[in-house]
Amino acid sequence: MHRIRCSEIWGGIQNADLDVCTSGVTASLYSQACDGGRGGDIYFFSVCGSDRLTRIAIADVAGHGAAISALSRGIFDSLAARMNTLEGNGVLTDLNAVVAQQGFMSMTTAAVIGFYLGDGQLYFSYAGHPPVFVRRRGAADWQPIQLASPTVPGNLPLGVLDDTAFDQETLPLRPGDRLFLYTDGVLEAPAPDGAQFGEERLRAALDAAGNGELSCLKQGVLDALRAYTGGSLAHDDVTVMAMEVRGGK
Template sequence: SARLNDEVANAAALQKNLLRPPLIELPGVRGLSTMITSSEVGGDFYDYYMVDGRWVVILVGDVSGHGIAAGTIVCAAKAGVNFLESEKEKEPHKILSRLSNIIFNTAHQSLLMTMFAVCLDTRTGELRYANAGHQFAYLYRSMLSQLDSLELGGLPLGKNANTDYEQQVTEIDLGDRLFLYTDSIVEEENNAGECFGYERLEEVLVNHGESDIETLNSGLLNTLTTYLGRSVFHDDVTIFCVEHFEKTSDIGQTDSSAKPAPDVIEQVHIADAFYRANPATISPRIQRQELIFLAEQNFSDLIPGLATQGVRRILLQDHPINQQLGWGVLLNQHQNKNTDDLSTFMRYPEQRREFHFTHSEDKIFIINEVDAWLQEQSIPNTDRLDAAIFLLDELIENGLCGAPRDGKGRPLYAKGTSRELAADELLRLDVSIQNGLLGISLTDSWGTLTPNVFLNRLSRHVQGMGLDSGVGGGGLYLIWRMSDYLQLRVFPNQQTQVCAFMDLNNQFDPEADKGFQFLYHSELYEAINHD
């Protein structure tokens, strides 16, 4: 009847008015959402809000079915999200648990709703996420040209009165993108009864990885409609894509529930044997800057798993170099904000050389200078000398061509590019010898290397995937292999220090696993509330 049609039209208009603007413009984040309903009242849902000018909460959901009944559940979910926003709730697992209770009491299990929830800390790049039976979100890592799936399960909203959801954490770099969607994209079928599928979706996301978000959005819809041979969908379609384009700073807004930072940052140690016996997820409440994994002699098999959990400090328990560098000094590196780590570890060198680069052509001259200088030191193990020169070459090449990157993390120069360094660009090499220990340090003024990139390179190489076409990154892995201990300290967008140490008195074993620490000073104290 006309009255019924009017009521449906009013319900559809109300549902559209409940949605946030499709153009997403928040501090540190920008993006675009698109929702196409297959009927006047749909069952898809998206929402987003910001907490304290720092944390961005994103939700994408899908009610089982569409029409008036599904629209009612969407309205209930929206009301719940509005309340959670007023409470400044930012933990994805808590958001899902609260919404599940609301949907259960609204639909009494007659309808369920899937939802993926994320929270991005725009100051640190930490990304927390939880899932209530929804399609996994995708994370496109621009610096790696790599598409990751945020795989995590959970019951749909409304299945039970009280449901607890697991939450996981990863890190997102500047230029990276988060892509969420509803299942109709992969489940829509063409005339032959074949689904669009995940492989085609992932291909579009990778091919448009460096396109602007509007081009990605239209490209995906065009590819989908071309494959289907029609522009009408049998189910609601939602696409939600955001890009982390800048870090936000503390402008006086604080998390009211966060505890004040202590004067001394406590450490958490995880022993190799304990972790192997209890390979559970390391709590996201533990700050990764404070976490140290104490490894046995061979630990490379654990690197991929530890990397996914953001573990970036691994020290070998019984390696002789620990005594040479000072065990206490190594453990407390997160407390320091040094601009010259080499001097910290080697306070009284017998020999020290310093070189400043003004042009890429300086590389050959400086390597030859260091080679001749080391030859004069009568190093007993010549294989150590060869390894040192090889390491030096990789370090310098990374400083010249790997460090300079644009705002999206893309390299400004191809490997081997001949260039003059800018007047305000620093690239300094320091080499020291003390008590049979060789220390090599390279400092640049870019500060673009991130823990994600470093850990990813190590993981791919130990799994035998690092030399795939287009992946690259072999330099970081080789620098680690050539060192007895490797330390990286990064002040984002300011400075990167890479310090490699080699014991000249012992035989070189390139296959032995080596300790490393990546100190990433995104803030003075990474006080993130994980409660």
Template sequence: PAKEVGGDLYDFFFIDENRLCFLIGDVSGKGVPAALFMAITKTLLRTEAKHGLSPEEVLSRVNDTLVPDNDACMFVTIFCAVLDVRTGKVEFSNGGHNPPLVLRAGTFEYMQVPKGFVVGAMEGIKFTKGEYTLDPGDVIFLYTDGVTEAMNPEDELFSERRLKEYFSKLTDRSVEEIVEGVKDEIKLFVRDREQSDDITMLALKFRGKRR
């Protein structure tokens, strides 16, 4: 985290023996208030997803739970997805978060994801569902904007363009090496500039359909 406590969140867990939920999020603000809002949001997300709801239903229910007591007017961006390990099918919903990158056949491309509305700001928001099918060997890389908005001493952003360009060097790496590689590349880019935002990354590799 950029400070002593952070407002980014990520999680992954099996809903049942065949469906894996994975998600990432970024709370507005910094410090203790953001960390508390993050902890509440993460608990709500896991609880609703464990009920077997679709990703868009999860975001809608979490949104409507957060809004009434949100006196600080905080919000959170969330990308929430469920992978069926039998088929490679991914159902997802996006609440204002950065689009994931997908490695397929040696090339990283941004997943085509509707931007969606942030979570926790307004009641009654209806989130939409998207679908994507993974092939064996595909990698999904999720991240918060602390990655692309990392800034060097010349006030240049690391940017989505630089992230994708760097990924062209990582097409044969493990998910652990991908995450560590991006972290090291950001350190080289920002040099001695102080980190201003939390940086969170999550990478998953689909090894093939489970029979």
């Protein structure tokens, strides 16, 4: 278990399969590039100076090389600058500027969430990214966390519009509630006939995983993906993260 401490930022673009924790959450992470090296998925955790705010940023870049390195650095810099604030959507605004400056030609989506021990709230924002899933402690099923009142047009993939608005909304969480983050490589995993895995199969895999350890939940989704594709995850970069709230109101 890797412990992320106050005023620390951890993550990047490297392949990973491990458990991490902060004062607010425990998580089990898997990230694998389709070519076996450093890929187009980015993940970062940050913890504020008072050890009360855990923020997670996840991004999916349709490309590798200089584009992924520039965005990874941009995420790190923005998380560092905004470590002690609740405005996670500001991270997306910063990244949108990075993408615009780089002139990225590939689709880039991102999600930023933060759990604050002070009020037990999840703060969440999306930039064209598939929604985070939540399962309440004791509940039987998982549900997507959608923006209730999104700005239109807004919350677009990074770099589409220079002045895109990124909304932030909140959701109350309690100890034992679980979250699941992922990139498009999960939804777009193809069956031998080309049909994609999709959101409904993901939800079914999450429901079927039960109430076991986070690592088992993560592995259950990966097993479902491999069963669907015929054994391979080489179609795209794949990142999944199963999380559980440790503290809060």
